[in-house]
Amino acid sequence: MGKSIAVENLRAWYGDQLTLKGIDMELEANRATAIIGPSGCGKSTFIRCLNRLHETVPHSRVEGEIRLGDEDLYRMDPVDVRRVVGMVFQKANPFPMMSIFDNVALALRLNGIRRKRELFERVEKSLRMAALWDEVKDRLRDPATALSGGQQQRLCIARALAMEPDVLLMDEPTSALDPGSTLRVEELIEALKSSYTIVIVTHNMQQAARVADRTAFFLNGELIEYGDTATLFTKPADPRTEAYVTGRFG
Amino acid sequence: MMKSRTAGVALALSAVIATAGCNAAATGQAPGGNTAQNAAGGGVSQATTINETGSSLLYPLFNGQWIEAYRSVDPNVQITAASTGSGTGIAQAIAGTVQIGASDAYLSDAQMRQNPAMVNIPLAISAQQVMYHLPELKPDQHLNLSGDVLAKIYQGQIRSWDDPAIASLNPGVQLPHQAILPVHRSDGSGDTFLFTQYLSDTSADWKNTVGYSTTVSWPAAAGGIGAKGNDGVVQALANNPYSIGYVGISWLDRATQQGLGYAALKNKDGRFVLPEKDNILAAAQAGAAHVPEDERVSLIDEPGAKSYPIINFEYAIVNTKQPSDMAAALKKFLTWAIDPKGGNQDQYLAPVHFLPLPAPIEARSQAQINKIGG
Amino acid sequence: MGMRTMKRMPANAKIANRLFVAAAGLSASSPILFLLLITGIVLVQSIPALRWMGWHFLTGITWNMGSVYGAMTVKNGVTAPAGASYGALPFIVGTLASSAIALVIAIPISLGTAMILAYRVRGVVKSALSIVVELLAGVPSVVLGLWGVVVLAPWVSSALGPFLTHFGPAIPFLKGPVGTGMGLLTSGLVLALMVIPIITATTRDLLERVPLHYREGGVALGMTNWEVVRHICLPHIRDGMIGSIALGWGRAMGETMAVLMVSGSAVNMLPHNLYSPISTMAAVIADQLDSAMTDASHMAVHALSALALVLLMLTLLTNLAARLLVNRSRGSRRIDLGVRV
Numbered sequence: 001m002g003k004s005i006a007v008e009n010l011r012a013w014y015g016d017q018l019t020l021k022g023i024d025m026e027l028e029a030n031r032a033t034a035i036i037g038p039s040g041c042g043k044s045t046f047i048r049c050l051n052r053l054h055e056t057v058p059h060s061r062v063e064g065e066i067r068l069g070d071e072d073l074y075r076m077d078p079v080d081v082r083r084v085v086g087m088v089f090q091k092a093n094p095f096p097m098m099s100i101f102d103n104v105a106l107a108l109r110l111n112g113i114r115r116k117r118e119l120f121e122r123v124e125k126s127l128r129m130a131a132l133w134d135e136v137k138d139r140l141r142d143p144a145t146a147l148s149g150g151q152q153q154r155l156c157i158a159r160a161l162a163m164e165p166d167v168l169l170m171d172e173p174t175s176a177l178d179p180g181s182t183l184r185v186e187e188l189i190e191a192l193k194s195s196y197t198i199v200i201v202t203h204n205m206q207q208a209a210r211v212a213d214r215t216a217f218f219l220n221g222e223l224i225e226y227g228d229t230a231t232l233f234t235k236p237a238d239p240r241t242e243a244y245v246t247g248r249f250g
Numbered sequence: 251m252m253k254s255r256t257a258g259v260a261l262a263l264s265a266v267i268a269t270a271g272c273n274a275a276a277t278g279q280a281p282g283g284n285t286a287q288n289a290a291g292g293g294v295s296q297a298t299t300i301n302e303t304g305s306s307l308l309y310p311l312f313n314g315q316w317i318e319a320y321r322s323v324d325p326n327v328q329i330t331a332a333s334t335g336s337g338t339g340i341a342q343a344i345a346g347t348v349q350i351g352a353s354d355a356y357l358s359d360a361q362m363r364q365n366p367a368m369v370n371i372p373l374a375i376s377a378q379q380v381m382y383h384l385p386e387l388k389p390d391q392h393l394n395l396s397g398d399v400l401a402k403i404y405q406g407q408i409r410s411w412d413d414p415a416i417a418s419l420n421p422g423v424q425l426p427h428q429a430i431l432p433v434h435r436s437d438g439s440g441d442t443f444l445f446t447q448y449l450s451d452t453s454a455d456w457k458n459t460v461g462y463s464t465t466v467s468w469p470a471a472a473g474g475i476g477a478k479g480n481d482g483v484v485q486a487l488a489n490n491p492y493s494i495g496y497v498g499i500s501w502l503d504r505a506t507q508q509g510l511g512y513a514a515l516k517n518k519d520g521r522f523v524l525p526e527k528d529n530i531l532a533a534a535q536a537g538a539a540h541v542p543e544d545e546r547v548s549l550i551d552e553p554g555a556k557s558y559p560i561i562n563f564e565y566a567i568v569n570t571k572q573p574s575d576m577a578a579a580l581k582k583f584l585t586w587a588i589d590p591k592g593g594n595q596d597q598y599l600a601p602v603h604f605l606p607l608p609a610p611i612e613a614r615s616q617a618q619i620n621k622i623g624g
Numbered sequence: 625m626g627m628r629t630m631k632r633m634p635a636n637a638k639i640a641n642r643l644f645v646a647a648a649g650l651s652a653s654s655p656i657l658f659l660l661l662i663t664g665i666v667l668v669q670s671i672p673a674l675r676w677m678g679w680h681f682l683t684g685i686t687w688n689m690g691s692v693y694g695a696m697t698v699k700n701g702v703t704a705p706a707g708a709s710y711g712a713l714p715f716i717v718g719t720l721a722s723s724a725i726a727l728v729i730a731i732p733i734s735l736g737t738a739m740i741l742a743y744r745v746r747g748v749v750k751s752a753l754s755i756v757v758e759l760l761a762g763v764p765s766v767v768l769g770l771w772g773v774v775v776l777a778p779w780v781s782s783a784l785g786p787f788l789t790h791f792g793p794a795i796p797f798l799k800g801p802v803g804t805g806m807g808l809l810t811s812g813l814v815l816a817l818m819v820i821p822i823i824t825a826t827t828r829d830l831l832e833r834v835p836l837h838y839r840e841g842g843v844a845l846g847m848t849n850w851e852v853v854r855h856i857c858l859p860h861i862r863d864g865m866i867g868s869i870a871l872g873w874g875r876a877m878g879e880t881m882a883v884l885m886v887s888g889s890a891v892n893m894l895p896h897n898l899y900s901p902i903s904t905m906a907a908v909i910a911d912q913l914d915s916a917m918t919d920a921s922h923m924a925v926h927a928l929s930a931l932a933l934v935l936l937m938l939t940l941l942t943n944l945a946a947r948l949l950v951n952r953s954r955g956s957r958r959i960d961l962g963v964r965v
Binding site for chain 3: 469
């Protein structure tokens with residue numbers, strides 16, 4: 001089951017550049033929250049703070065507080081954080097030297113699941129949840145790179161789900177996909193959000209409108225507006241939000 | 251034909267080492283570095299260059315003393331010297347790439363038969379001491395050792411310092427109950443030649459099983475180690491208490507500074523003598539009596555109460571067939587080199603601990619020098 | 625007619641082009657010509673020694689140039705000094721064992737250093753550490769050998785060796801006596817120092833070229849740094865690493881001077897434990913060539929040539945095997961992968 005995330009005065013730097021200027025935000029459990037905003041607004045940095053990936057970048061820095069449920073994320077071991085906060089990237093990144101099966105099974109093995117039967121069940125379950133099982137069940141030993149782009153992205157989702165995380169972060173997961181594949185991923189998000197807290201960064205406002213329960217608008221490292229998706233798109237409170245969602249800039 | 255092939259092999263072997271390891275390890279074996287430019291030298295210039303290569307013991311005498319001194323004797327002659335090892339010196343003198351091959355050992359009968367034009371000219375007298383690392387001994391205390399005992403040590407038959415065979419040679423000396431570590435030269439060396447000659451002359455068993463040469467097949471039973479060069483042997487001895495080894499006389503001071511002792515060796519008369527100047531000269535005088543015309547002779551274990559048993563000639567290996575101007579330059583230089591008022595003066599020899607040739611030997615050497623070019 | 629001649633390429637341009645093609649062809653083929661030439665000379669020079677010894681050249685343990693100053697004997701149609709026997713097994717074993725020890729030590733250290741250089745340090749620390757690694761590659765082998773004799777061998781003899789003998793009951797090859805420190809272990813350590821920069825530099829470059837999004841994929845799954853390197857980066861760079869290890873191995877087998885100084889130059893014996901004196905093929909060639917040239921029958925030189933031939937073949941085989949391994953792993957990836965539990 002998903003957990004809620006509470007962000008308090010989150011500030012992040014790349015070198016000297018302040019890219020997040022104090023974000024306060026509550027992300028509800030078992031909901032899909034979309035982060036929208038123009039390029040460079042800090043939305044990617046924001047979700048990379050949520051699994052502590054931002055700090056792995058050279059010369060980066062983070063301040064503020066993030067609580068996952070009742071735990072302080074930045075007091076946990078970052079490796080443990082990433083086991084409960086999964087992530088899917090803009091560019092599908094299945095491990096190219098491994099088979100489809102191993103891509104999903106690797107993290108499970110590293111978490112001590114050694115019994116073949118349990119491993120197989122977990123891999124199948126994850127692939128089913130990622131709506132990929134029927135397409136790959138006969139060729140689990142094929143290299144992951146033999147899959148199409150959309151399939152690869154769903155494999156990455158399956159890989160993240162195999163860890164049974166509380167939160168699933170998605171950084172523009174469909175921006176490199178064709179419309180058909182995009183649709184399948186969106187259906188998947190729809191299906192998953194009842195059991196995971198999903199945070200999805202997207203450039204595509206229609207996508208946000210389709211999949212997200214709540215939407216946040218970021219601009220220049222600040223959270224401008226945050227609310228129900230329908231409200232934000234139809235009756236934005238802030239003129240800058242209105243300008244962005246009506247396509248006047250961005 | 252055979253000779254140039256040998257030189258080619260040396261080059262090829264060096265190349266293999268280099269290519270195999272992607273690494274140009276400087277083995278210093280590649281010939282051709284000092285190819286003679288003057289073999290067909292003619293009337294263009296009077297200047298002549300004599301090239302020397304070979305023995306690392308003779309190198310400091312040539313490079314540090316003689317080359318400089320000879321410049322004032324004959325300014326028209328230039329001498330170059332290189333330290334490449336006696337075997338290389340012999341091979342290159344035979345091949346004709348150098349005029350003087352410096353060697354601690356003379357040519358074998360088989361080599362002389364193949365190359366009858368070569369002569370072995372003694373230039374000076376050298377010696378060798380047997381050294382050990384025994385912390386219990388006082389600095390001025392010298393162990394008595396014999397060739398037979400040394401042979402048994404290097405064959406692994408005597409394994410401990412307090413073995414009765416050693417103890418009986420050294421009455422009153424407290425010998426430690428410690429295993430002996432025999433150290434030998436791993437590279438081909440005149441020192442190995444002398445040491446194994448001494449063992450062969452004094453131990454029939456050694457003569458029959460190992461024999462003598464610049465490299466021998468060391469018995470593995472002794473459990474010793476090999477070290478490269480005199481410096482390597484001194485270092486190995488210094489590093490390892492209760493070790494024993496043989497070291498060229500020019501290294502004596504440096505080795506004793508490292509805390510190594512050296513032995514009084516048993517000579518033919520049954521006396522134990524130290525490698526001191528008088529004892530070396532006494533041996534050289536005794537040896538002079540039986541030096542043959544071609545001077546290819548071992549000076550090991552000469553008779554006489556004072557004679558130190560491990561001494562040798564340092565040779566210039568020269569091809570007598572030379573163009574006339576080169577022959578003249580060579581003759582003049584070599585004559586000067588063996589002259590007690592020339593190159594054989596103490597001021598040149600003392601820095602490398604060599605001793606001058608006794609008068610009868612000088613005469614023999616002169617006779618051989620006179621064969622050059624004619 | 626006039627027009628046709630005008631359109632033709634000028635004669636000197638044609639000649640220049642032919643010269644260029646010929647020169648380029650010659651340059652391009654010179655490495656292989658050089659290799660063939662060396663192999664040819666070494667092979668031809670080896671034949672008499674191989675005839676003298678037969679297969680015992682590879683299996684014999686007695687290496688004796690015979691009585692160079694004594695009589696000659698004839699066997700199998702070739703002449704050699706009496707008592708000559710060229711059994712190269714101790715040197716072959718010494719070469720393989722010392723280079724294997726070097727690799728066992730060098731691979732994990734190189735990998736760790738490369739990992740740190742590629743992923744863990746930045747800026748001044750990174751360039752400083754890189755420079756240190758490159759400097760290590762530039763240390764002349766004779767200097768490493770000297771350090772091996774003066775510092776490393778006494779330390780192996782007094783500290784490392786006695787410590788390792790504690791594992792003797794489990795691994796018999798680690799049993800004492802430790803000896804002088806001049807031997808197999810010290811040779812392996814010195815060789816490791818020479819091989820580490822080679823493997824480190826290549827591995828660092830390879831690791832840096834692993835695309836970031838693959839590594840982030842692993843990190844985001846909750847893998848530790850080591851797990852990311854182990855499961856994502858290493859499979860990615862495997863081919864290149866095999867190549868660099870082969871390169872390092874070749875270097876270790878062919879290294880001459882440093883090994884010669886610390887190996888203890890054993891003859892006529894096989895190593896009986898990790899501390900035994902050994903000798904390698906390259907060291908023996910360098911050590912004994914000078915004496916070999918005083919052998920009037922030239923058999924000693926032929927024997928050293930045969931050693932060189934074996935060394936050359938081993939080095940070529942190493943490189944060839946590495947290449948085959950790389951190609952095979954490329955060709956059969958589909959079979960290799962799959963369920964491994």
